[in-house]
Amino acid sequence: xxxxxxxxxxxxxxxxxxxxxxxxxxAAEVSIEVLGENFAxxxxxxxxxxxxxxxxxxxxxxxxxxxxxxxxxxxxxxxLGRGFLATYPVMEAVRMSGHEQRFDRLSGKLFxxxxxxxxxxxxxxxxxxxxxxxxxxxxxxxxxxxxxxxxTRFARDEYTTLPERxxxxxxxxxxxxxxxxxxxxxxxDPWEMxxxxxxxxxxxxxxxxxxxxxxxxTRALARWPQLAEIEFSAQNLTRDPVAEDGDRKLYTAPFxxxxxxTLTLTR
Numbered sequence: 001x002x003x004x005x006x007x008x009x010x011x012x013x014x015x016x017x018x019x020x021x022x023x024x025x026x027a028a029e030v031s032i033e034v035l036g037e038n039f040a041x042x043x044x045x046x047x048x049x050x051x052x053x054x055x056x057x058x059x060x061x062x063x064x065x066x067x068x069x070x071x072x073x074x075x076x077x078x079x080l081g082r083g084f085l086a087t088y089p090v091m092e093a094v095r096m097s098g099h100e101q102r103f104d105r106l107s108g109k110l111f112x113x114x115x116x117x118x119x120x121x122x123x124x125x126x127x128x129x130x131x132x133x134x135x136x137x138x139x140x141x142x143x144x145x146x147x148x149x150x151x152t153r154f155a156r157d158e159y160t161t162l163p164e165r166x167x168x169x170x171x172x173x174x175x176x177x178x179x180x181x182x183x184x185x186x187x188x189d190p191w192e193m194x195x196x197x198x199x200x201x202x203x204x205x206x207x208x209x210x211x212x213x214x215x216x217x218t219r220a221l222a223r224w225p226q227l228a229e230i231e232f233s234a235q236n237l238t239r240d241p242v243a244e245d246g247d248r249k250l251y252t253a254p255f256x257x258x259x260x261x262t263l264t265l266t267r
Contacts, residue, residue: 003043006033006095007054010061013101016071022108027101028073030061032084035125036092050090060084072187073098074122074136081126093127100190118142120190124183131184137177138190142237143198144171148205149212169251172201172209173235173258178220179228181267186226196220209234209261217265231264 009029016024034052041047061080068079077096084094100120103111118141125133149170154162176193180186197216206212213232220230236259239251 001037001040001043003037003039004033004035004095005039005054006031007057007061009099010058011101012062012065014065014068020108024071025103025111026071026073026076027103028076029099029101030065030077030080031097031099032057032061032080033095033097034084034091034093035095035127038090038092052088052090057084060087073100073120073190074124074134074183074187077122077124078126078131078184081124085126085128093125093132095123095125095133097121097123116140118194134183135177135179136188136190137175138194139175141174141176141194141197142172143174143201144169145201150205150207152207154208169238170206170209170212171237171239172212173237174213175233176216177231177233180226181228182226188224188227193220196223209236209259210263213261213263214265217263221265221267227267229264229266232262234261235259236261 008031010031011029013025013027016026018024039051041049042051060083064080064083065076068076070076070079077098081094081096084096085091098121102114102117102119104114106112118138120136120138122136123134124131146169147167149168150166151162151168152164152166154164174197176197178188178193180188196219200216200219201212204212204215206215213234217230217232221227238254240254242250242252244250
């Protein structure tokens with residue numbers, strides 16, 4: 001028997017006033033999954049004497065998020081995971097995950113919410129011996145490059161109808177995930193990762209999405225030596241050409257099935 005239980009998507013919004021008078025916002029949905037067999041009696045016998053109520057988990061997450069002295073989603077999850085294990089020894093291990101609720105800074109006190117946009121995510125799994133799994137990332141990044149991308153010289157047979165395009169607008173939906181050599185101390189700002197992959201897309205003339213994500217990964221590993229691994233999942237959302245009139249070109253949605261390209265690079 002394998003069992004888990006926990007609390008999903010506890011919303012929190014933490015505001016910190018800095019020494020210079022400006023404010024920082026850390027907003028996220030945080031989930032906990034408790035791992036191990038110590039709660040088997042609740043399943044088999046209906047004995048809840050060892051069960052930590054998921055409502056208690058929610059309260060713990062909220063109170064301890066206020067106590068957290070750092071400023072990263074990864075650090076918050078580590079703080080919470082260690083707190084759960086120390087407070088509730090019945091928990092053999094916990095998996096903490098977080099989904100950023102993105103607010104973009106407009107001033108020292110004003111932020112704009114970006115629902116549905118790209119956002120940071122993180123996960124850490126802990127037991128009494130320490131970190132046993134972890135990961136960070138940025139999901140749902142949508143990038144459109146209107147020139148400077150190609151797709152040519154691909155295999156052709158009697159099933160092939162796609163024309164070669166030496167220069168095309170390329171529209172991708174991109175998820176980027178990474179792990180660290182030392183998850184206890186290493187960190188990469190997810191916003192800086194966003195800027196890095198966007199800058200690569202901007203200045204690199206790619207022959208395919210495969211070519212593009214390999215260049216993104218190679219540059220990221222070179223920039224951040226603390227990365228142990230980086231992974232990409234890219235969907236091709238490129239629109240089909242309809243018509244053009246001089247410098248004006250019109251595109252529309254293609255057949256509703258996206259190409260998927262993945263890549264994992266390990267240092």
